[in-house]
Amino acid sequence: MYAVFRTGGKQYRASKGDRVMVERLQAEEGESVEFSEVLLVGEGSSVKVGSPLVLGSKVQAKVITQGRGSKITVIKFKRRKNYKRVKGHRQHYTEVEITSIIESGSKKTTTKKAATKKATTKKATTKKAATKKATTKKATTKKAATKKAATK
Template sequence: MYAVIKTGGKQYRVAAGEKIKVEQIPADVGAEITLDQVLMVGEGESVKVGTPLVSGAKVTAKVLSHGRHAKITIFKMRRRKHYQKHQGHRQNYTELEISGIAA
């Protein structure tokens, strides 16, 4: 069984036992959280697609850790204009382990 969930403005296809990194969620490490924005649930040939959400569907997950992704470098330059700008960014994330999908 798998589900498509929406969190942090992004969509993720998840199944039980998977580990995913999502935008930071304010929850303690080790806490069980419920993700109730489920867009689609599928099992074998049967697929339930929500309009826009599947009613009554929930995904439970355990918070494994919080961290920061690798640094990305932003470099802007205008040729022949003596303009260069360097900037870096590291996005925070929360690592989740999907424990169950309830349709």
């Protein structure tokens, strides 16, 4: 079983037992974390895709480490002017191990939605169409175009 979940503005695909490096979370090492924004859950050939989320599904994980990534250097310069600035950046991350993927029975919610949609369509068909009043058009008469006599 695998799941696609969203955290820190990114999406991750994970199965039980996987270690994933996500954006920094406010949790201590050893704590358990729960990701409720699950976009997709799949097992074998069956796949549940949320719109946008799979309702009731969760991904539970355990925080392994907190750390900083490798240094990324940013260089700004102007050619032939002896101007150069170098900055470095290290992104914070949290490494988590996926302990379980909880899939909810979202079929119940979809059947309720389908039943309410049917009820609303029945109400829409019982409305009578508004009758339009017939309007009378005035007869327009065109004047005959007068030709000017050609001058010699």
